[in-house]
Amino acid sequence: MTNQDELLTIPQVLDELGGVSRRTFYRWRQLGRAPVCLQLPNLELRVWRSDLMAWLESRREAA
Numbered sequence: 571m572t573n574q575d576e577l578l579t580i581p582q583v584l585d586e587l588g589g590v591s592r593r594t595f596y597r598w599r600q601l602g603r604a605p606v607c608l609q610l611p612n613l614e615l616r617v618w619r620s621d622l623m624a625w626l627e628s629r630r631e632a633a
Contacts, residue, residue: 577608577616586622 583605584590598604605625607615 575618575620578619578622580615580617583617583622 578586580592580595584592584595587595595604599607605617606621607617609615
């Protein structure tokens with residue numbers, strides 16, 4: 571996490587992922603394949619932008 575990091579809502583994460591459906595995202599979570607999420611006291615999920623970027627980088631395939 572950096573000083574410039576921000577917490578993203580799940581709709582923001584889905585937009586960043588190019589419109590992945592909410593259902594797909596939650597299935598990924600169930601399978602342990604989603605980015606690390608932070609659960610707030612109101613049970614809403616957030617994702618640090620840095621965690622999302624690290625998760626995407628970890629899925630990059632060699633060209």
